[in-house]
Amino acid sequence: MFARDRRQARQARPAARGRAGGLPPGPRLPAVVQTVLWAAAPTRFGRSCAERYGPLFTARILGFGNVVYICTPEGIRRILRDDADNFDAAAANESIKFVVGRHSLLMSDGHEHTARRRVLIRPLHGGNVAEYVGLMEQIVEEEIREWAPGSTVRLLDCFQRVTLEVMMRAVFGITDSSRLERLRVLVPRLLDINPLIILLPAIRRPFGGVGPWARFQRLLAEVDEIIYAEIRDRRASHGPGGKDVVSLLLAHDGDGDGVTDAELRDHLVTLLTVGQETTATQLAWFFERVTRTPGALERVVAAVRAGDWTVVDAAIHEAIRARPTTMDIGRVAIGEWREAGYVFPAGTMFAVSLGLLHLSPELYERPDAYSIDRFHPVEPSSAHFMPFGGGSHRCLGASLAMVEMRTVISGILRHVRVEPRRRAAERVRPKGPMLVPRRGAEVTIVENRLPRQGSPALRGPGDER
Numbered sequence: 001m002f003a004r005d006r007r008q009a010r011q012a013r014p015a016a017r018g019r020a021g022g023l024p025p026g027p028r029l030p031a032v033v034q035t036v037l038w039a040a041a042p043t044r045f046g047r048s049c050a051e052r053y054g055p056l057f058t059a060r061i062l063g064f065g066n067v068v069y070i071c072t073p074e075g076i077r078r079i080l081r082d083d084a085d086n087f088d089a090a091a092a093n094e095s096i097k098f099v100v101g102r103h104s105l106l107m108s109d110g111h112e113h114t115a116r117r118r119v120l121i122r123p124l125h126g127g128n129v130a131e132y133v134g135l136m137e138q139i140v141e142e143e144i145r146e147w148a149p150g151s152t153v154r155l156l157d158c159f160q161r162v163t164l165e166v167m168m169r170a171v172f173g174i175t176d177s178s179r180l181e182r183l184r185v186l187v188p189r190l191l192d193i194n195p196l197i198i199l200l201p202a203i204r205r206p207f208g209g210v211g212p213w214a215r216f217q218r219l220l221a222e223v224d225e226i227i228y229a230e231i232r233d234r235r236a237s238h239g240p241g242g243k244d245v246v247s248l249l250l251a252h253d254g255d256g257d258g259v260t261d262a263e264l265r266d267h268l269v270t271l272l273t274v275g276q277e278t279t280a281t282q283l284a285w286f287f288e289r290v291t292r293t294p295g296a297l298e299r300v301v302a303a304v305r306a307g308d309w310t311v312v313d314a315a316i317h318e319a320i321r322a323r324p325t326t327m328d329i330g331r332v333a334i335g336e337w338r339e340a341g342y343v344f345p346a347g348t349m350f351a352v353s354l355g356l357l358h359l360s361p362e363l364y365e366r367p368d369a370y371s372i373d374r375f376h377p378v379e380p381s382s383a384h385f386m387p388f389g390g391g392s393h394r395c396l397g398a399s400l401a402m403v404e405m406r407t408v409i410s411g412i413l414r415h416v417r418v419e420p421r422r423r424a425a426e427r428v429r430p431k432g433p434m435l436v437p438r439r440g441a442e443v444t445i446v447e448n449r450l451p452r453q454g455s456p457a458l459r460g461p462g463d464e465r
């Protein structure tokens with residue numbers, strides 16, 4: 001589809017009209033109340049709407065207008081199958097353009113999107129990701145070495161550090177210690193973005209240098225400065241390229257098909273935005289679930305020892321199903337779209353709800369229960385389980401995410417024995433765009449077989465005592 005058609009579709013919003021001149025049913029509450037309910041507890045809001053109005057319902061969300069939720073396998077498959085031609089993801093992602101930039105994959109569709117995806121596929125495909133495993137293992141060990149027996153650890157905080165290190169050192173290939181130090185402070189603050197900035201474009205004003213928008217702009221400028229300095233240095237150094245994303249994208253220059261600094265910056269910030277916290281949060285939910293489900297932890301530990309990745313992957317998939325980090329992906333119809341007897345005009349905003357699909361009682365018996373057996377030895381049909389989406393915008397980091405989660409899980413469970421700090425399940429809490437465990441997936445360290453920093457086993461013969 002051409003850019004002009006897509007622009008027209010964006011301008012057409014929010015004129016959506018459906019069957020009998022209306023949209024699918026939905027809550028009648030004022031938009032502001034629906035927005036508050038949706039922002040405070042998106043899973044509960046979506047599930048109660050689906051229960052009451054069926055799998056196609058309309059919510060009114062400030063900043064997005066009328067949003068048509070869709071959560072049947074058939075409806076989702078139809079949208080994702082026709083994604084490239086009939087839907088616009090960039091229009092749905094418009095609210096985060098100021099972070100990821102206009103060259104981001106998230107801000108493109110059609111031919112432009114295909115071309116940008118082609119550039120990023122090579123560094124993120126499975127074969128190349130395997131190159132990152134050694135450094136990932138080292139990063140996990142650095143993190144867990146200090147976990148003292150008897151102490152309580154908030155795994156979400158640990159995984160945020162680990163996934164950020166993996167992204168900066170393995171995926172981006174940054175080695176400069178002062179840049180790493182600064183990014184360790186700045187990136188978590190950047191990703192902890194005030195949701196009001198996303199929901200209310202009206203507050204995106206400088207207001208004399210005070211307020212959330214001005215603060216965010218200063219933060220983004222600092223991160224950009226570091227990223228541009230890294231790109232400049234890496235372009236200037238003519239050494240043999242590594243396997244990281246920056247080296248591979250710059251090596252691409254040699255084919256005469258190079259990326260500009262601005263494009264590279266947008267790619268890196270996109271990977272940080274969509275790849276780092278998602279993986280950290282999903283890892284936290286994994287441990288929250290397996291430590292609180294009788295028998296699950298023992299089963300995963302045994303599988304790690306035996307190198308049986310089918311069980312580990314099943315346990316990861318079940319955690320993604322039972323505790324999604326985000327509920328929906330957004331799409332805007334470019335032309336007229338027919339679904340379940342409704343006729344949706346161009347400009348209709350859809351929330352393709354992978355979260356509601358995965359929690360559907362029609363597809364999953366006792367959907368709230370965590371059970372590795374749902375995915376082992378046979379996985380559910382791919383029409384019922386799409387952890388990484390589907391169609392033209394399917395997650396480009398799926399291999400990286402799976403390899404990273406396996407590496408972190410096995411790195412911990414090989415050395416450390418953990419138990420839940422409390423037996424009760426942790427509640428879901430929205431944090432920016434993420435749904436995180438309320439207490440950060442707290443565990444108690446029962447045993448840590450890794451020698452601690454400075455312990456005799458780590459000292460070399462010539463080291464000072």
Ligand code: HEM
Binds near residue numbers: 270279330392394398
């Ligand atoms: C458990 C972790 C992850 C989950 C559950 C996840 C899930 C998803 C989903 C559902 C989409 C589809 C969005 C859409 O269709 O609009 C997506 C897109 C994307 N993801 Fe992931 N993701 C994860 C980790 C990662 C990682 C580690 C990276 C890379 C470092 C990454 C990079 C991307 C990119 C670049 C896109 C956009 C693709 C495009 O628009 O063509 N993701 N992800």
